Amino acid sequence: MATSSDPQADIDPDDWFSRVEAVVESIPPGRVMTYGGVAAALGSRSSRGVGRVMAHAGAGLPWWRVVRASGHAPSGHEQRALEEYRVEGTPLRWSRAGAFRVDLEAAVWRG
Template sequence: MNDFVSRVLAVVESIPPGRVMTYGGVAAALGSRAARAVGQTMAYYGSDVPWWRVVRASGHPAVDHESRALEHFRAEGTPLRWSANGVFRVDLAAARYDGEQ
């Protein structure tokens, strides 16, 4: 595992329950703009860290992991927003974590 991967995983592990970071936020925490590389890292190496705490910039969880993420969000009390058609996303205004709090 390279240094970037281990640093991404360390940031993800530091996100408290009920809070989230975007892929870009994780990259920024590393002094990088490589949000896509964070996504790739999570896809390949993220299964052993709280992967559901990393969301897209829209607040939506990773594609094809919505139902599993929802279980975790509910268990942790993560603030969510629901649309009229039943689609959810994380309320980023309430749940965003920047590593400083």
């Protein structure tokens, strides 16, 4: 068996998708995980692999609960995510310019 530096290389893609989906579905309302946090929960470092799953299957998942390492909402979906964060009471931080990000210290889920 060949070895690879990519921890995801030996994971069946269908299984990887279902495993990512299960972790994302387990994040409670008002809490978030980073892409890297989801990967780590699966014993991987492939945050990009998590991003690929979210790009393909995210519409059926609570996608707003998976954020960038900075706490920012998924790129291009900030306004819709903000609506969800407000409904769920997700802790946010605001800049003087009016930009927001999730307060990771208060909201991160380590399920």
